[in-house]
Amino acid sequence: MRFSRRFSTPARWLASIILLLVTLASLPAGANCWPLPATGSRLIGQNVFHVVQDDGGSLESIAKKYNVGFLALLQANPGVDPYVPRAGSVLTIPLQMLLPDAPRKGLVINLAELRVYYYPAGKNSVTVYPIGIGQLGGDTMTPTMQTTVSDKRANPTWTPTANIRARYLANGIKLPAVVPAGPDNPMGHHAIRLAAYGGVYLLHGTNADFGIGMRVSSGCIRLRDDDIKALYKEMPVGTPVRIINTPIKASVEPDGRRLVEVHQPLSKSINDDPKVLPILLNARMKQFQAAPETDAQIMARAMQHRSGMPVEINAHAANAI
Structure with missing residues (x-):
């Protein structure tokens, strides 16, 4: 993707439409x-x-x-009304992405992009799920970690911590010590426990029809019910889990394309604006940015737009802006 709006020839339009139809036909259900x-x-x-x-x-x-x-859909379509998008408008559905710079094994959760990548053992595939993560605040932020799956439960009960119960009570809601399984349980129908931090963090479903791809939880990782059900069924106890927080990813593809994918970094303070928060580059990313094959201006614009989609930043692409 480039930040350009050139018109294509009829032949290119036809090829694009055919590619789109083939892609739509091949998309999995769910x-x-x-x-x-x-x-x-x-x-x-x-x-x-x-x-x-x-x-x-x-x-x-x-x-x-x-x-x-x-939020991924909102970032890919800046300016769209999140409540009543204008009829007839065309939205980009961000289904293209760069794999995180992490071992392709088990679960890799990138908090900044609000996605989990599952690499099933023995298969040459990756399944990507959108997630909700911890809200802004000291004890509700989802931490980075390297751990494993320690337990799985169907129809779980929910035992809210003292801090969670106090937070709810401050809003006039008195939670019971244990919330039984059922339609009122915010954990949904399946839960997967992580070993780190004494097992307090889980991947779980939800009884709400919103909040996926947002910072909404008390620290756990929330998935749509069908997604957690699929993970629960396929992923064994002992699966390695790596949780990272990487708002920018880059790749030099085998065909020479240099791609960068930029997401809004996670806020750490209520006063932070993730649209303009500085994105810190590590040594490897700085080297990628400074390479003569990279157009620094295009990369700077990608870091400003933060569309959450791969952008081609090869130096020869400068005249396409």
Whole structure:
């Protein structure tokens, strides 16, 4: 993707439409599962487009239809009304992404992009799920960690911590010591416990129809009910889990394309604006930025726009802005 709006020739338009139809036909029902890319590549998936219907549907309902996160859809379509998107407008569905710079094994959760990547053992594929994570605040922020799956429970009960009960009580809600399984349980129908931190962090479902792809939980990782059900069924106890917080990813693809994918960094303070928060580059990313093959201006614009989608930043692409 480049920050350009050039018109294509009719032949290119036709080719694009055919590619889009083929991509739509190949999209999985529910989960977004992709074959692992070729050696040296980190690029998976393919963006598609959605024409907003005149039915009053919200951005959340569109996000759910394509199983992407709410904020990911909002960042890919700046300016769209999140409550009543304009009928007839065309939305980009951000289904193309770079794999995180982490071992392709077990679960890799990138908090900054509000996604979890599952690499099933013995399969040459990756399944990507949108997630909700911990709210802004000291004891509700989801921490980074390297751990394993220690337990799985169907129809779990919820035992809110003292801090959670106090927080609810401050809002006039008195929680019981244990919330039984059922439709009122905010953990949904399945829960997967992580070993670190004494087992207080879980991946779980939800009884709400919103909040996926947002910072909404008390620290746990929230998935749509069908997604946690699929993970629960397929992922064994002992699966390695790595939780990272990386708002910027980059790749030099085998065909020479230099790609960067930038997400809004997570706020640490109520006064932070993630749209303009500085994005700190590590030594490897600084080297990528300074390489003669990289157009620094395009990369700077990508870091400013923070679309959450891969952008080509090769130096020869400068005249396409």
